[in-house]
Amino acid sequence: MDLLLDEVESPLGALLLAAGGGAVHGLEFADRAPRLRASLAARYGAVALRSAADPYGFSGRLRAYWRxxxxxxxxxxxEPGGTPFQRRVWAEVQRIPPGATRSYGEVAALLGQPSASRAVGLANGRNPVCLIIPCHRVVGARGELTGYAGGIxxxxxxxxxxxASGEAGARLLCH
Known part of the structure; x- marks a missing residue:
């Protein structure tokens, strides 16, 4: 598979964006490049990454987010790949608007599987498209900031x- 690769600067460090066929296949912080490459290889086998500026306008949209x-x-x-359950989790996580958070348990309940909070956490941790699938908006049961592949x-x-508002927002002010 051939994908276009762009490096997008951000206040949190550079991001690597892999896109093809009009979709984002991977987005990861550059200091976690091996994770991006492993995710793409697991889904597609051999992947050729060709440098491109602003593929499909996606890099520009990332820059707008940072602004x-x-x-x-x-x-x-x-196009994150994943199991059917992971795809359901990621679709639900995409419904969390900016400034809001949901707990792993809340996401599980929204999926109709209230006892699956750990499975939601595992799926969230395997998200190959950070920010666009906003896994950072998923927090612990009491609003605590837990588990983020890019770092707390x-x-x-x-x-x-x-x-962010609510308990997660309040915790931001305390740390």
């Missing part, structure tokens, strides 16, 4: 950037 246009990533087409400090920054 404060929190809706810029909404509706971006993604990045999660805290992203939630503050989006104006």
């Amino acid at each position: 404060g246009d929190l809706g810029a990533l909404s509706g971006m087409p993604v 400090e990045r999660k805290r920054w992203l939630l503050a950037h989006e104006g």
Whole structure:
């Protein structure tokens, strides 16, 4: 498979964006490039990444998000692969608007599987398209900032950037 690759600067470090066929197949912080490559290889086998500036306009939308246009990533087409359950989790996570959070248990309940909060957490942790599938908006049962592949400090920054409210927002102010 051939994909286009762009490096997009952000306040949290560069991001690597892999796109093809009009969809984002991977988005990961550059310091986690091996994770991106492993995810793509697991889904497609051999992947050729060709450098491209702003494939499909996606890089521009990421830059708009960093400038404060929190809706810029909404509706971006993604192709994350994954199991049927993972895809359901990721689709539900995409419904969480900027500035809001949901607990793993809340996401599980929304999926009609209230006892599946751990499975939701595992699926969330395997998200290959960070930010667009906003896994940073999923928090612990009491609003605590838990588990983010890019690191808790990045999660805290992203939630503050989006104006997170509720318990998660309050915890941002305490740390």
